[in-house]
Amino acid sequence: MNVSGSTIPMRFFHDIEKAAFLDRPNRFVVRCLKGNEETAAFLPNPGRLHELLLPGRTLYLTRDGLNVRRKYPWTVVAVERDGTPVMLHTHRTNDVARRLIEKDMVAGLEGARVIGSEIAVGRSRFDLLLEHGGRELLVEVKSCTLAGNRIAMFPDAVTARGARHLRELAALSENGREGAVLFVVHWPGAEYFLPDYHTDLHFAKTMLACRDRIRFFPVSVGWNEDLALDSKTGPLHIPWGFIEQEAEDRGSYLVILRLREGKHIAVGKMGTIFFPPGYYVYAESAMANLTARLERHRRLRKNLHWHIDYLRQAAAFETALPVRSSVPLECPMAEAMDAVADWRVPGFGSSDCSCPSHLFGMQSNPLHSPEFIRLLMYFRIDRLHPLLKQAG
Numbered sequence: 001m002n003v004s005g006s007t008i009p010m011r012f013f014h015d016i017e018k019a020a021f022l023d024r025p026n027r028f029v030v031r032c033l034k035g036n037e038e039t040a041a042f043l044p045n046p047g048r049l050h051e052l053l054l055p056g057r058t059l060y061l062t063r064d065g066l067n068v069r070r071k072y073p074w075t076v077v078a079v080e081r082d083g084t085p086v087m088l089h090t091h092r093t094n095d096v097a098r099r100l101i102e103k104d105m106v107a108g109l110e111g112a113r114v115i116g117s118e119i120a121v122g123r124s125r126f127d128l129l130l131e132h133g134g135r136e137l138l139v140e141v142k143s144c145t146l147a148g149n150r151i152a153m154f155p156d157a158v159t160a161r162g163a164r165h166l167r168e169l170a171a172l173s174e175n176g177r178e179g180a181v182l183f184v185v186h187w188p189g190a191e192y193f194l195p196d197y198h199t200d201l202h203f204a205k206t207m208l209a210c211r212d213r214i215r216f217f218p219v220s221v222g223w224n225e226d227l228a229l230d231s232k233t234g235p236l237h238i239p240w241g242f243i244e245q246e247a248e249d250r251g252s253y254l255v256i257l258r259l260r261e262g263k264h265i266a267v268g269k270m271g272t273i274f275f276p277p278g279y280y281v282y283a284e285s286a287m288a289n290l291t292a293r294l295e296r297h298r299r300l301r302k303n304l305h306w307h308i309d310y311l312r313q314a315a316a317f318e319t320a321l322p323v324r325s326s327v328p329l330e331c332p333m334a335e336a337m338d339a340v341a342d343w344r345v346p347g348f349g350s351s352d353c354s355c356p357s358h359l360f361g362m363q364s365n366p367l368h369s370p371e372f373i374r375l376l377m378y379f380r381i382d383r384l385h386p387l388l389k390q391a392g
Contacts, residue, residue, distance in 0.1 A: 010099055010229040012092050013062050013077050021057045021079070024049075030076055032059050041074035045088045045145075047156045051373050052079045052086060052145060060085060060227060078227060085223040086145055087186045093143040094127050096221070097182050100233060101130065106182065106219050107235035112137070121177070124168045128182075137215075138172065138179045140165045144218070146196060147187035148381035151388070152218065152236060153196035154183055155203060163206040166214065173213040180215035185236060188222030192388055193236035197247035198324050198380050201291070204247040211240060239388055246384075251324035252285040252333060254376070255297050255308065256366055257315035267310040270347065279362045280315060281337055281372075282308050282349060285328040294320040307349045308359070319367070323379045333379055334358045340371040 019032035019039070027046050030053070032039060041061055058080035063073050077092075078085040087096070094117065104110045109132060116129035119138060128139040146156040155162055169179030183193060193216075197204035207216075216238060222230035257280045266272045284306075286293035296302060298317050304310055323329055334355045338344055341360035349358030366372040 010103075010231075011227065012095055012229070013060075013089075013227045015062060016077070016227055017061050017063075017074075019059045019061055019074075021053055021055060021059050023055070024053055029072065030059070032061075032076075034061070034074075039074060040072050041076050042070075042072040043076045043088065044091045045076075045143075046090075047145060049079075049088070049145065049156065050367050051377055052081060052088075054370050054373065055368060057081075078223060081187075084188070085225065085227060087143075087221075087223055087227075088145060090143045093184055094141050096184055096229065097128065097139075097141040099229070100184070100219065100221070101128075101182075105233045106217055107233075108215070108217055109182075121172065124165075124172075126165075126169075126179075135178060138169065138177060140169065140179070140181045142181060142183045144183050144185040144193075145187075146381075147185065147190050148377050148385070149189060150191045150385045151381050152183075152185040152187055152190040152193050152220065153198075153381060154193075155196055155200055158200045159203060163200075163203045166203075166206045166210045170210040170213040178215070179213075180217060183216070183218040183236075185218055185220040186223065188220055188230065188232075188234065190220040190234070190236055192385075193218035193238050194243055194384075195247070196380075197243070198251075198322050201247060201249060201324065204243065208240070208243060208247065239391065242384075242388060242391055246324060246326055248324065248326070249290050250287045250326070251290055251322060252283065252329040252379075253290065253294060253323060254321040254333065254337075255282045255284070255294070256280070256318040256321070257282070257311060258318050259311075259315040263314050265310055265314050267307050267348070268304070270307065273345065273348075275311065275314075275345070276343070276361060278342070279318065279364065279366055280311065280345075281341065281360045281362065281366055282311075283330045283334040283337055283358045283360075284308070284349060285330040287328060290322055290324065294322060307351075311359070318365075321376060323376075329379060330358065331355050333375075334360075336375050336378070340369065340375060 019034040022031040060078035077089045112130045112132035127141040130137040144154040195204035218236040220234040343361040344357040345359040
């Protein structure tokens with residue numbers, strides 16, 4: 001369902017120029033190719049953005065004023081995904097939220113007025129204060145860029161601050177202050193909204209615990225090529241029952257290791273195997289205590305039990321990517337990895353199933369590979385869409 005707003009273009013950025021993404025040296029800086037010139041730009045977004053910032057993706061840049069003291073004169077405001085801009089500038093999300101509310105473009109907040117911003121309540125500070133239906137409503141605004149084809153999730157990185165905001169709003173409700181969270185989802189195709197329990201289980205659990213004391217308003221927005229906000233928004237459905245079922249510390253995972261030089265490694269009963277240099281992706285499941293399992297893979301000091309333990313002694317730990325689920329998915333993930341990897345290690349980690357392997361090699365970082373990111377997005381997000389439709 002869409003809620004129509006004003007037909008007057010709503011622009012938050014001007015003098016847009018485009019560039020091609022190269023890489024991201026740190027959280028707040030990207031390198032990009034603007035014309036034939038390589039340049040660095042400020043990225044006002046601390047999220048991981050793995051699914052968006054892929055080599056060659058089109059960035060939308062603005063020049064922030066004429067402050068010659070700024071180290072990076074260009075600022076990244078959006079990135080193109082499938083021909084559609086996704087707004088990245090988190091510092092402007094409150095401005096977007098204010099405009100949506102003022103134009104009656106948030107279902108459930110029609111008729112609300114913004115009467116304050118950056119409201120201090122005790123030790124807390126909240127983004128907006130509304131007057132709605134004769135009562136005041138404190139609103140915390142969150143920018144959401146993580147989305148599959150039909151499902152949006154927040155956050156894309158662990159956010160202790162986000163969980164704290166929920167607890168603070170819930171506590172205020174016990175003293176008669178009403179609170180809400182407005183999730184501005186920058187993907188117009190989204191139909192459902194879920195907390196990203198894969199990445200931040202604590203935030204998901206906190207959201208579940210607070211749902212009777214806080215109002216949640218996830219709304220999808222679209223951006224035109226000139227970065228004018230589209231005049232239609234879509235309220236998203238939160239499938240609370242499904243979240244309760246899936247947001248548990250169990251499921252499957254992918255561990256990424258890096259071996260800088262080729263090595264012969266003794267792997268238990270498998271004997272000595274030569275591992276070429278590169279990145280290694282290992283697929284497995286832990287249907288209980290998933291977090292503890294991932295921490296075990298991170299550690300070097302431990303008893304060597306699984307095949308992966310032997311490789312871990314020689315290879316650097318890069319990251320672990322949980323895929324929380326009520327059913328094990330390691331074999332489907334291994335099959336999918338086989339199709340995108342550069343090679344596999346036969347029999348590794350698959351002694352108790354019929355898979356050729358559960359360990360796969362890639363010459364470059366999987367997180368920079370569009371094929372690997374599509375795989376991850378499928379198992380974490382897009383796989384859920386038919387399940388949600390089936391559940392109603």
